[in-house]
Amino acid sequence: MKKPPDVGILLAGVPLASPVTLLSGCVGFCEDLARIDGVDFSSVGAVFLKGTTLEARLGNPPPRVVETHGGMLNAIGLQNPGARHVVQKILPAIQHLPTRFFANIAGSTVDEYGEVARIFDNSPIDGIEINISCPNVKEGGAAFGSDPLVAARVVETVKRATSKPVITKLSPNVTDIALMTRAVIDAGTDAISAINTLMGLAIDLEKRQPVLGNGQGGLSGPAIKPVALLQVWRIHQIAGPRGIPIIGQGGITTARDAMEFVLAGATAIGLGTALFRNPLGTAELLEGMVTWLRHFGVDNFSKVRGTLNWPG
Ligand SMILES: Cc1cc2nc3c(=O)[nH]c(=O)nc-3n(C[C@H](O)[C@H](O)[C@H](O)COP(=O)(O)O)c2cc1C
Incomplete structure (x- = not known):
């Protein structure tokens, strides 16, 4: 009998x-x-929790989301109850679920990232994902993730604050993703998530104003998939040889989308915007990915990871 495909991974x-x-x-x-x-948690390798800051935040004024062609634009503004509340009240209530949990941390200063990481370090969370697409309040408001030196400082600070695995979530809103990749790997990140949302604007023509209460927002969903695939492939050229896994994301809806990310170098894949339409599709997605493994004649995702035949 043929060996059943092994869908487990090490991240x-x-x-x-x-x-x-x-x-x-x-x-x-x-x-x-x-x-x-009906949520089949056995098909969910891990859940990345909502972005969490040191203190509670109310987020941006509404509207916070708007549908666009092939995607959606959001400006939630990191609404969250603060890291201590998440650790003391929320984690105990979800810990029994048969999946892994990663915190997603954000801050207005480098030090805030460190403090939030320290709070999660002292919790049963499985790892910490750093959202570096936040404005650096002390240094003019440009995102931490748009400057390799600043991004590296955030990663080093978080690494010093925790012994848990650290994943850095890269922003696509940069000139050269390769520079960012090298910077965060040299700073000690254990994995990379890519990509976060692309900055965009939706306009209400009658009112002559942005649709979102915040003005601009982050674009996600199928519209960003080609951008995400190229970024993941570029990151993989640097991260792959150094053994740094990638959580590929950006517009994944089907098993076919997911396998494209695996071919581009992703070890794990993420569902985001697709969950708003169908939160119960994870088992079917995983089954579809396994069918693709059989199609490629292999029994393990690692055997197809990064095997895209780039021309030339
Ligand atoms: C409504 C909404 C809220 C989000 N909040 C966060 C967040 O708090 N932290 C973060 O790192 N990414 C956040 N993201 C980005 C997603 O995690 C994901 O990286 C991005 O949407 C691309 O994947 P997708 O196209 O499958 O949605 C958010 C996305 C959406 C749509």
Whole structure:
């Protein structure tokens, strides 16, 4: 009998039962998902919790989301109850679910990232993802993730604050993703998530004003998939040889999309915007990925990872 495909993966030292993960900001703190019958957590390798800051934040004025062609634009503004509340009240309520949990941390200063990481270090969380797409308040408001030196400082600070695996989530809103990749790997990141949302604008023509209360927002969903695939492939050229895994994300809806990211170099894949339409599709997605493994004649995702035949 043929060996059944092995869908388990190792992500920055953390064993996941499946390469399918749920992305930050798209399932909150998992409270709703935990209440829905029909969520097959055995097909969910890990959940990335909503972006968390040191103190509670109310977020941006509404409207916070708007649908666009092939995607959506959001400016939630990191609404969250603060790191201590997440550790003391939320984690104990979701910990029984049969999946892994990664915190997603954000800050207005480099030091804030360190403090939030320290709070999660002292918790049962499986690892910490750093969202570096936030404005650096002390240094003019440009995103931490747009300057390799600043991004490296954030990663070093978080690494010093925790012994848990650290994943850095790269922003696509940069000139050269290769520079950012090298900077965060040299600073000690254990894994890379790519990509976060692309900055965009939706305009209400009658009102002559932006649709979102915040003005601009982050574009996600199928519209960004080609951008995400190229970024993941570029990151893989640097991260692959150094053994740094990538969580590929950006517009994944189907198993075919997911396998394209695996071919481009992703070890795990993330579902974000797709969950707003169908939060229950993870088992089917994983099954579809396994069917692709059979199609390629292999029994393990690692055997197809990064095997894209680039021309020339
Ligand atoms: C409503 C919404 C909220 C998000 N909140 C966060 C967040 O708090 N932290 C973060 O790192 N990424 C956040 N993201 C980005 C997603 O985690 C993901 O990286 C991005 O949307 C690309 O994947 P997708 O096209 O599958 O949605 C958010 C995305 C959406 C749509």
